Amino acid sequence: MNHPPLLKIENLHFAIGRQPILRDICAGFAAGGIHGIIGPNGSGKSTLLKNLCRIWQPQTGRVLIDGQDYQRIGRKALSRLVTLVQQDTRVDFSISVTDFIAMGRHPHLQRLQGLRQRDLDIVEDALQLTETVELRDRWVNELSGGEGQLVNIARALATEAPLILLDEPTSALDIRHKLDIMKLLTALRNGGKTILISIHDLELARRYCDTITMLDQGGVYFHGPTLEAFAQERIKEVFHVDVEEMPSDRGVSLLFY
Numbered sequence: 469m470n471h472p473p474l475l476k477i478e479n480l481h482f483a484i485g486r487q488p489i490l491r492d493i494c495a496g497f498a499a500g501g502i503h504g505i506i507g508p509n510g511s512g513k514s515t516l517l518k519n520l521c522r523i524w525q526p527q528t529g530r531v532l533i534d535g536q537d538y539q540r541i542g543r544k545a546l547s548r549l550v551t552l553v554q555q556d557t558r559v560d561f562s563i564s565v566t567d568f569i570a571m572g573r574h575p576h577l578q579r580l581q582g583l584r585q586r587d588l589d590i591v592e593d594a595l596q597l598t599e600t601v602e603l604r605d606r607w608v609n610e611l612s613g614g615e616g617q618l619v620n621i622a623r624a625l626a627t628e629a630p631l632i633l634l635d636e637p638t639s640a641l642d643i644r645h646k647l648d649i650m651k652l653l654t655a656l657r658n659g660g661k662t663i664l665i666s667i668h669d670l671e672l673a674r675r676y677c678d679t680i681t682m683l684d685q686g687g688v689y690f691h692g693p694t695l696e697a698f699a700q701e702r703i704k705e706v707f708h709v710d711v712e713e714m715p716s717d718r719g720v721s722l723l724f725y
């Protein structure tokens with residue numbers, strides 16, 4: 469991966485009230501990669517993702533998307549560049565899967581404009597890519613956690629945003645659905661998307677992410693290639709556990725103790 473960074477974070481500080489949550493975050497994320505954000509509970513992963521799509525705004529520092537300061541980008545245009553798949557997929561209103569995914573087209577439409585054929589085609593593609601075609605007429609609020617997560621990703625795809633942020637998309641899923649999501653993200657990366665994923669499962673992170681950003685107490689402890697991230701001393705210092713890499717024919721598994 470030798471692409472220039474699609475996303476650059478410069479000296480980002482974020483506080484809630486007087487409580488500093490993120491401090492002096494600096495990082496660059498190359499286009500066309502899966503970038504893992506890891507760190508203990510409360511280290512700031514979700515808060516960082518929310519700052520990167522302007523749900524929350526940093527008090528100081530800059531976020532550059534494709535070289536442009538995101539504060540200078542209008543809300544709709546920003547939604548066409550970056551989209552967040554939140555952790556909680558539940559909605560408290562009845563909406564069909566197809567209509568929910570079609571909401572991803574809103575940044576491309578004028579106010580009160582209906583969906584055009586191109587929008588319907590993109591929704592169809594998102595259903596196909598996420599293998600959710602069979603769910604299309606179901607109510608979103610009646611889906612299982614795994615189904616809901618796929619539909620959420622389909623909505624993100626419908627935005628056509630090149631930058632997709634995912635907040636712990638695998639945490640509530642069984643092992644098969646976890647692997648399905650990671651394989652889907654790999655396919656999207658191979659298709660050119662840039663993906664930032666906060667993830668607790670360190671084994672999945674090691675296997676599927678191209679780079680790792682390790683947060684500790686609101687700061688960046690490590691930012692670089694995945695294989696370097698999992699050095700014993702780093703894991704020990706940030707997660708306070710020991711780790712041993714166990715190589716096998718199928719890759720490397722991690723033993724924590």
Ligand SMILES: Nc1ncnc2c1ncn2[C@@H]1O[C@H](COP(=O)(O)OP(=O)(O)OP(=O)(O)O)[C@@H](O)[C@H]1O
Nearest residue numbers: 484487489507508509510511512513514515516666
């Ligand atoms: N709305 C809020 N108001 C006040 N403090 C908050 C709010 N949201 C998050 N925080 C605090 O910010 C810090 C970082 O939280 P955040 O959810 O970003 O961490 P995280 O790394 O995603 O955690 P986890 O792995 O448990 O999901 C925590 O100390 C949390 O208590």
